[in-house]
Amino acid sequence: MARPGGTGTSPPEAAEVTVVVVAGGDPPSPGEIARLPDRAVVVAADHGLDHAYAAGLEVAVAVGDMDSVSPEALSAAEQAGTRVECHPVDKDQTDLELALEWAARLADRVIVIGAGGGRVDHLLGNLAVVASPRWAGTDIEVWLGEARAVVAHGRRALEAEPGATVSLFAVGGPARVTTTGLAWSLRDEVLEPLSGRGVSNRVVDAPAYIQVSEGVVLAVLP
Template identity: 45%
Template sequence: MQAAPGRNCEHGDVVVVAGGDQPDLTCLAQLAAAATVIAADSGLDHARAAGVHADILVGDLDSVTAGSLDAAEAAGTDVRRFPAAKDATDLELALDAAMSLQPRRITVVAGIGGRLDHLLSAALLLAAPRYAAVQMSARIGPATLTVIRAADRLRGVPGELVSLLPVHGPASGVVTTGLRYPLNHEDLAAGSSRGISNCFAEPVAEVRLGAGVLVAVSPGVRPEKEDLL
């Protein structure tokens, strides 16, 4: 196993392992090494496959395998079972459980693919106002999502794509450095494609905004020629 039950979250980091398609197991193991781990339903199977102990298991448990559930209970995982007829997704329940720990940072780890409605819901959920007190990000397959509320630094390889998407309303006064196409106190309207397909000019880019929320999406690929048109 990657770590023993009951380990301390020394730096205030919580990793939430989503259900659905299997994520990058190497990435999951690395992120979980110094974090408290919360599995959302069949996210427990992914944690087990990565050799990671889940401190908390949350959800209606309709998709986790019996073997993983039995092993987790034997290892001391805190199992929090919810009815199938509930008003929140397993991921939302897991994020709420993470917030109860008062962490500094929450990172969601998930696989790419699956249902489009789940993917869109998850992206919007990460930027919800009630999670504003923590640094929120996600690794979804090869992509990285970072929620930016006032300012943040993004890391990538020069030439790597990154998009800045306003969510839950417009983002105003956006300033960037380290990107090929800089923004200088610009406003991004909700639903606009203005921030799509920028790319890193330097290994570290900075993004600041006066108001609103941005989701920075680094899909983990370099642009094709047509992406720059």
């Protein structure tokens, strides 16, 4: 993982990197920071810039309306040559959406950290944003402490040991799902968005897989 003091130069080719989006919710835990890939490109969403610097990360892009970032972090980013993209406070997109637009252009895999927080509406909004069909060509997962939420638009591996709990939620409409490696399998079956059918399944064979042929599924591993 890159550390502060970089020059803000262009990242490697998209297929070669993972992008870490640091959101402005709760600060990511030391365990989350330790698990991040070494060569990840970091995009900070507003106050996520403070979280990134506090964790010792080098930021390639900082984006948002900058209404909650500290003046010290913003000044440090400008001095480091980080690209800073400031948007109006009165905007239609959240800071996380703006950061994901950058992330989706830079890489095929995105890890979002710092997306949790004291406000339930922020957490629900962040999970809805990452599950948008706009990012169908990008593998996205959200780290929330020891929990993970993995977005599945097609085939996704669920990296978890046997015995781990996994819950599947259709987002935005019905989803047609096939699973392997789970205790209660789905075979080209439909999950409804307002149903608890996918809650509290269990991994029996690792890696487990989920195949979504229609719709979007959020797989939560608590």
